[in-house]
Amino acid sequence: MSSALERRVRTLRARSAVRAWDYRQRRHARGAWFRLRRVLADAKAAFVLAPEDARQLLEVGCRAEPVGREFDPPKLILFAPAERVARLASARKVPVRLDRDVLSAGYLALIPFDPTTTLARA
Amino acid sequence: MAFRDRLLATIRAAGPVLESADVLVVGSEVPNLLEPGLASTLIVSQDLDIGVPISRHAAVKARLPALRPLLAPSADEPSVWLPHSPDLLEVNFVGIDPAQDPADAYVLDDDQLPLLVFGALSLLAPGADIEVAGTRILLPRPAGLILEKLVTDRTGEKGDRDLLVALGLLMTSAGQDYDELEAAYRRLRPELRHTVRSNLTLLSLLDAREGMPDPRPWRPNVAALLRRLEAGERDQP
Numbered sequence: 001m002s003s004a005l006e007r008r009v010r011t012l013r014a015r016s017a018v019r020a021w022d023y024r025q026r027r028h029a030r031g032a033w034f035r036l037r038r039v040l041a042d043a044k045a046a047f048v049l050a051p052e053d054a055r056q057l058l059e060v061g062c063r064a065e066p067v068g069r070e071f072d073p074p075k076l077i078l079f080a081p082a083e084r085v086a087r088l089a090s091a092r093k094v095p096v097r098l099d100r101d102v103l104s105a106g107y108l109a110l111i112p113f114d115p116t117t118t119l120a121r122a
Numbered sequence: 123m124a125f126r127d128r129l130l131a132t133i134r135a136a137g138p139v140l141e142s143a144d145v146l147v148v149g150s151e152v153p154n155l156l157e158p159g160l161a162s163t164l165i166v167s168q169d170l171d172i173g174v175p176i177s178r179h180a181a182v183k184a185r186l187p188a189l190r191p192l193l194a195p196s197a198d199e200p201s202v203w204l205p206h207s208p209d210l211l212e213v214n215f216v217g218i219d220p221a222q223d224p225a226d227a228y229v230l231d232d233d234q235l236p237l238l239v240f241g242a243l244s245l246l247a248p249g250a251d252i253e254v255a256g257t258r259i260l261l262p263r264p265a266g267l268i269l270e271k272l273v274t275d276r277t278g279e280k281g282d283r284d285l286l287v288a289l290g291l292l293m294t295s296a297g298q299d300y301d302e303l304e305a306a307y308r309r310l311r312p313e314l315r316h317t318v319r320s321n322l323t324l325l326s327l328l329d330a331r332e333g334m335p336d337p338r339p340w341r342p343n344v345a346a347l348l349r350r351l352e353a354g355e356r357d358q359p
Contacts, residue, residue, distance in 0.1 A: 002236040004199045005229045009238065012227040015275050019225070023313040034316075037323035042345050061233040095326050096341070119292075119300050119350060 032070040036098070039065050039077060043096050043110035050090035051076075054107035057084065068108075075106055082111045123209050126162035129154065130255040131156060132170045132211040136168075137257035138188035139172060142181055147259050148173035148216065149285070152267055153290040160254060164290060165333030166283060169202075169212040173243055173262075176219045176230055183235050189213075198224035199238050218243045224273055224314055242270045245306060264295045272318040273310065285325040286334040292343070293335060304350060312357045322348050 025031060040046070049057075054076045058064065068075035085091050091109065094101035102108065129151060139145060147155065149171030154162035175184050175293040193203040193213055203213040217230050217239030224244055230237040249263035262270075271288035275281070295303075307318060326344045337344070352358060 002199060002201070002229065002231070005201065005238045009227045009229055012240075014158060014208045019275055020254055020313060023316055026316065034320050037320075037327060038348070041323045041326035041341075041348060044342070069202065095329075097329060113342045113345050113350070117346045119343055119346045120297065 011024055029070065033069060035067040035070065039067055039110070040096055040098070040102070043079070044113045045082070045111040046094050046096045046102060047085050047088075047091040047109045047111075048065040048094055048101065048105040049088060049092075049109050051107055053088040053090045054078070054109065056088070059110060060084070062109075073106065075108060077108045077110065079112050080109045085109045085111060125165075125168075126154075126160065128168075128209055128211050129162050129170065130160065131209055132205070132213065133188050133257050133259060134255040135192040135205070135210055136170065136172065136213050137255075138185045139182055140257055140259045142178065142185055144175050144248065145182060145260065146173040146175075146218070146248060146262050147171070147215075148218075148243060148246060148262060148267070148270075150287045151262055153287055153294070155252070155254060155259075155261065156291070156294055157350065163333065164287065164335075166287065167280075169214045171214045171216055173216055173218045173246065174235075174237060176217050176237070176239060178215070179230065179232070179235065179237065182215075183232070186235065195234075200234065201238060213223075216240055216243060218246060220244050224310065242274050244272045245273065255261060261356060263302065264291050264299045265306055267291055268295070268299075268303055269306050269310075272321045275312050275317070276321055276324065282324075282328055283331070283334060285321060285328065286331065287343075289325060289337055290335045293340065294346070299351075300347075305353060307351055315355065316339075316349070316357070319348060319351060322351075 057080050062078040062080045065077040068077040150166035201215045217237030219239045222241040224241045224242045226241040246262040246266040251260045264350040266290045330339045
């Protein structure tokens with residue numbers, strides 16, 4: 001019996017057990033990171049906002065993404081049309097990545113991709 | 123010696139096994155071989171993964187002596203065959219068991235050619251056979267290969283590169299491949315479907331890396347794939 005292969009099998013099975021545990025927790029706090037990534041995956045662009053500008057977007061009907069409340073401190077994350085975000089004085093564009101800019105932002109406006117885009121490249 | 127030349131020379135050296143029925147080239151070299159002119163521009167690990175269906179294990183073993191002039195099994199791990207020359211890559215034999223659970227793994231024990239049988243490889247189906255360096259090789263169908271990359275836990279730099287390999291395959295795929303990908307995805311159990319979607323969100327947020335496809339222009343397409351897979355999905359956290 002190859003001990004190296006057996007060790008790899010044990011490692012793979014351990015990972016599989018962790019994955020199953022992660023999956024069972026998907027509706028709880030541990031799943032928040034997936035939900036945040038999922039929201040960001042739909043965003044063509046991201047802008048950090050001042051609180052008053054974010055509240056202005058809420059007032060015109062933009063919906064807060066529930067995942068923002070799953071973090072402490074909570075974040076106000078909302079999708080908004082690009083032209084409306086462009087009119088906000090505080091809007092600062094940041095890369096759509098799980099990096100410091102996005103994670104430290106308390107107020108984040110996301111511009112959605114065109115929902116009619118298909119899988120195949122145009 | 124350029125990586126492409128080493129890859130082609132390794133395929134030639136492993137030809138007797140690669141031309142054995144049902145044996146597949148698997149792993150990250152496949153998108154390199156699918157590039158126009160076998161350009162092999164993706165920077166991946168320096169080995170050639172050979173997928174051996176467990177039903178073909180004996181037949182492959184019988185052909186191993188033909189590899190001996192240029193390759194020899196590692197003393198530490200006989201499923202890895204090491205080249206005698208730096209102009210070749212390592213050859214890594216892995217097992218394929220179509221009946222296996224995609225999340226599991228086991229060892230097919232054998233003194234001469236033990237195989238680590240990865241469950242995720244059960245998602246592969248034989249696809250095109252192409253001629254490379256005078257050797258006929260069988261490649262997996264793109265959909266199964268993409269799903270195999272997406273159903274496996276991905277962490278760290280290697281994990282990111284594996285996801286970009288999946289992206290490279292998505293970029294060269296067409297309508298029928300996407301249909302096959304979706305159909306195979308729907309056959310997975312919910313936990314594995316979640317892993318696929320989770321890996322796609324990771325892929326969507328990756329930065330560009332040298333020697334790999336730039337994921338940023340493909341973000342809308344990844345989002346479209348997520349929407350397509352989520353359609354009708356009842357188990358969304």
